[in-house]
Amino acid sequence: MADNKKMVEEITSMEVDFAKWYTDVVKKAELCDYSSVKGCVILRPYGYAIWENIQHILDTKLKETNHENVAMPLFIPESLLQKEKDHIAGFAPEVAWVTHGGSEELQERLCVRPTSETLFCDHYSNIIKSYRDLPKLYNQWCSVVRWEKTTRPFLRTREFFWQEGHTMHETAEEAIAETKQMLDIYADFCENSLAMPVLKGQKTNKEKFAGAEATYCIEAMMHDGKALQAGTSHYFGDGFAKAFDVVFQNRENKPQYPHQTSWGVSTRLIGAIIMTHGDDNGLVLPPAVAPIQVVVVPVAQHKEGVIEKATELKERLAKDFRVKLDCSDNSPGWKFAEYEMKGVPLRIEIGPKDIEKNQCVVVRRDNREKVFVSLDELESRVPELLKAVHDGLFEKALQNRERRTYTALTLDEMIQIANEKSGFIKAMWCGDDECEAKLKEIAGVSSRCIPYQQEHLSDVCVCCGKPAKEMVYWGKAY
């Protein structure tokens, strides 16, 4: 245990400095590294493997729901970006501009895509002619660039990876149904694959996406009580279609504009995983996306038969799980700490005494509970224990959210909670932009979402006292 302690001391405690803890974990678990380009990080093998697992699960769901992958260019000509006015206003301050190709100055500047609505619309204007061409359900996996001032690994970087879906539909109803379907897919994914409870809701007018009619979102709560927007799904109406002249012949043989959606999740989700599940021993990974689901650590590996038995266990499990066997020269204690730091959901220890008893020790990463498992039951117990880790993580995160969710009925209450606590604050709202701005100014909270699941807390707006329209979640966000 001496070794173990030493490793643990290398990261800052969460309670002492959550931000420092976060960057320590990112660095020491080898998820990413800083690069020579300010604000851009390198996704290292362990971090990228989490992203690959996320991609694999989500991409399968996208294909099951009839979405098709495409690849649009990296660049957007300035004139194309400017076609939709709200959109350019929202993105112009934060795009990177290419001005030269080789030694020649370009006739028109190109921005590196911050998002690709404009490119998809331009393409759609060429390929959508008739209602028979609809719906178009396209998605792409790529990186996008936004020239942010302050950056943090996974949470906010100048280049980040995501998927962006862009769809076109015959009717508004269909497009709205798609927008909501995608939000449901994201919520299911967060809860069932990332063990991360999320609130589903709609953004206020002020917080919606540049150019959208409505933005739906899932909001997660991090360990420290701050909110993280984990995914968004936008309904555009036919605004972009008009700006980009996307027209189809409808069933009555008349020209009509299609209705549009876009939706995305990004490598931010990795930041959310870290801050939802991590602890003072490092990363804790939900089994569905963990690059290593089970690590096998031989104990007293110099003794006869130990490495052989450990190898046998590894091979038996490798048929169904992502397993690593560590037979390196490091001490078992060092290995325990190392794979705890890396958040591996289950550790299997096997030594001479275990072999005698035809058993192994399985340790859960989430609560460090040890169980003895008969080697005869290995294949059935491991999936049960992985499921238990998933459920344990979800439950813990849900409890954290519930414990840190407050209700404010008056402005004074709101200010007090915002000052003294960190978490979600439920409060009624009149729907007015001014009240939203005022709450930001005097309580320091922004609207997170108008949740699907409404509650009637009172009849009046927490800010102005006029009749309330809906309940809103407020909080501080990453």
Added chain:
Amino acid sequence: MADNKKMVEEITSMEVDFAKWYTDVVKKAELCDYSSVKGCVILRPYGYAIWENIQHILDTKLKETNHENVAMPLFIPESLLQKEKDHIAGFAPEVAWVTHGGSEELQERLCVRPTSETLFCDHYSNIIKSYRDLPKLYNQWCSVVRWEKTTRPFLRTREFFWQEGHTMHETAEEAIAETKQMLDIYADFCENSLAMPVLKGQKTNKEKFAGAEATYCIEAMMHDGKALQAGTSHYFGDGFAKAFDVVFQNRENKPQYPHQTSWGVSTRLIGAIIMTHGDDNGLVLPPAVAPIQVVVVPVAQHKEGVIEKATELKERLAKDFRVKLDCSDNSPGWKFAEYEMKGVPLRIEIGPKDIEKNQCVVVRRDNREKVFVSLDELESRVPELLKAVHDGLFEKALQNRERRTYTALTLDEMIQIANEKSGFIKAMWCGDDECEAKLKEIAGVSSRCIPYQQEHLSDVCVCCGKPAKEMVYWGKAY
């Protein structure tokens, strides 16, 4: 068949205008579309699905050989790109420069990566400390940008997709072995997954990669006799390591520079597939990467039981293959032409008479051969027939290459063959840059490779008559 003919007439014949045939196929098979950014194309769902299949097969092989995926930034600071002199000299004329972030001018220009040796070396200098950290076997799947003057879909575009592997090793021997291993993996992939025969060899000094000590390549021959470089693998020695100060403590506890490789294949391979296997009816896809391996077309689908039976066949095959059932209103003839255009390897036709006889008709795309298959044997005959299509494609491509490979013993012969024929020309070479330049100038051919499989054609260089060092393949290339 009237419908069928009409579709076919829409593409230019290969023999009339091969370049026009190529762009017709790319467009009509819906592989890609032009974008509003000059020189950049959109990969449409059908084209991108081929790339996804290529990625899946190759990525599995890379992981089996212990390579790990990472993601480096999109941008390279100008000072970093300049660290290795040959490298910057090779790439500076064709990079895109980012000069502004939002409205602010950047302190240092950033180029959009044309390739990522410099970024990997910069990262390696931070993470490689000891021989225990070696080898590092990293790969990334991404797009890169080269500001080409003339572009063609898949063959040469300003942005293109690829994988780039970058590895570091303790010794030169290990690095050279890695370089050659990767070339073997590429060659196996081209031959066994793309049905495309390739020559393995080494590039001449003049043709090698900017900054490399040696470049190995695989060269394929297209239907028209022109060569296409299908993949490259570079050995760098320790040149980049020195330029980027990548140093490790070796087993004798002394500082040492590691030895490096890089290697890549790109979406060019899709261009190679088109030009190797395509015919006047359109695309012909090798089964391993075809997005649709089998299309089921019901005949007289209004008759009772036909669509039900066709659906049943589709579902039986969908367990093991990528299958599409087309029950649309279009005529069978239209569908036959459509899926021929899209290069689907097998077409299954099923109508009332077939159902009576408990059989279906299977048509191979490569030679249009029809076979009647008992419905009881469907699951065993389909993989056999897919294998037959693969073998048929490989054989046809090999015959084309053999028929179009010539031998030149004198300069006059070389000039005559180069003028009258299109194909590979085998000829002896003294190893001198000047002879290579002269052959380019007067015969219009460039060296394709110094093949692994050498032949002794004569004792003297085809150009200068001095003693020959090796046999070289010459030709005109895409």
